[in-house]
Amino acid sequence: MSTTFAVLVARDLRLAARRRIDAALPIAFFTVAVSLFPLGVGPEPQTLRQIAPGVVWVAALLAAMLSVTQLYATDLADGSLEQMLLVPDARLAIAAAKAASHWLVTGLPLVVVAPVFGLMFDMSGEAIAALVASLVLGTPVLSLLGGLGAALTLGLRSGAVLLILIIVPLCIPALIFGAGAVAAVDAGQSARGHYSLLGAVVIFTAVLAPIATAAALRIATE
């Protein structure tokens, strides 16, 4: 199963490298979305510092969800998904691999870009570090849950918007603990509780989401 996993991740990374613009779109969305908030709320640094963790986290959440339909859509369209599903007992590996490659292509770049927004929102150094840490822990959750959503909505017309509606409520704990960790650090308090809870959410999701996604793939294709 680990070879299936590795092969699929390598394949997805290679495909993303060929279509670099498409792979960069979520980051572009993320940038635009985050930049809208000062325009809407006003440039006062105190306000921006306060809303920054929430804004960055919500934008990351939406950027991840918008790009996750692509996980399976292209493979479904050209028939390679059905070929992959023919391999016995591969569903779990496929689900895990898709989530992993989504994180590598979308989640990790979000984490790398986030400090720039931290500076734009006048966050302190520790707060930015906490933002990066919380995103490193939290973006895998978004990729895993997004993968579940993509499998459930496979091939449906309403695709991305429907996916956001069904998956975003499930991401709320990660959002609360992630943004909360940054807010705590910003207020000078310890974020240890937030990180532990976020870590628990990551483990819980990493174990169960691929199983649910595998079941969703079976439902969608049989």
Place this chain on the structure above:
Amino acid sequence: MIWKSASEFFAMGGYGTYVWGAYIVTAACMAIEPIAVALRHRRVRRELAAEEQRR
């Protein structure tokens, strides 16, 4: 009965708008829903019966 008059009852100690706003919307929903469902059921039966006649 703790109310001394009908107008007292409707006033609800000054909170009438809130209390009746809540109760009226609730009553409306719980009246419209059964009617809508019953109409749906009736429509299905009618269509089915028509098909049965045609067979």
Place this chain on the structure above:
Amino acid sequence: MSTTTSRLRLYRFASPATFYPLAGKLVPWFAAVAAILAAWGLWLGMLRAPTDATQGDAYRIIFIHVPAAWMSMLLYVVMAFWAAVGWAFNARLASVVARAIAPTGAMFTFLALWTGALWGKPTWGTWWVWDARLTSELILLFLYAGYLALVSAIDDPRRADRAGALLAIVGSVNVPIIYFSVVWWNTLHQGASVSPAAAPKMAAIMLQAMLLMTLAFWAYAFAVIFVRARAIALERDNDANWAGAAVGRAHPQSEATT
């Protein structure tokens, strides 16, 4: 031998052909029970229960707010249960019942939020408060909306049933986690203030009225869900033998009623 026959007899109710007439007979009874209990509960709550010392008469919204909130949560779990049964045992009727529950559950969630807002305005000054319970109720509305959106977006009924079941199960598993995270979020941001959604100290008569209204809402839910399930079962099985018989036999002049 008797255990096998009694088990087989129970499975009879998994057939739409048996469920349809049985549900039809039960609906009027549930409706009557709902009406009687609601009348009794409202008589106690609106006409006999004393005015509250702190909240005045605004507290009387509790007699519809709490039952609606409880029903919204109960129905979600029940819906997930029957959807799971329909998926695991390939029992179509169970899936039909799950689909029939969802709109009613969503309605109760909306009512819980609406009545909660109207209770909140006079009590703590704003139309909305991001306290743990109301926020969780809002998220529950999103969960219902997601389920309804997913099942209506899928044309194939069996795929819709199964996808909905998976989503409902995932939702149910997540509800405690979501609730805990919202409570965490709320205590961090609100500080040590008292929860605004705290009910007044309940006199016995208030509790009695609330319990009666909850049971009334439950009976109402049974009635409405059974009628909707009958409609859905007919819609799906519209070329099955039992469907034609149910429509033809009961009303030879094809005159339809509830």
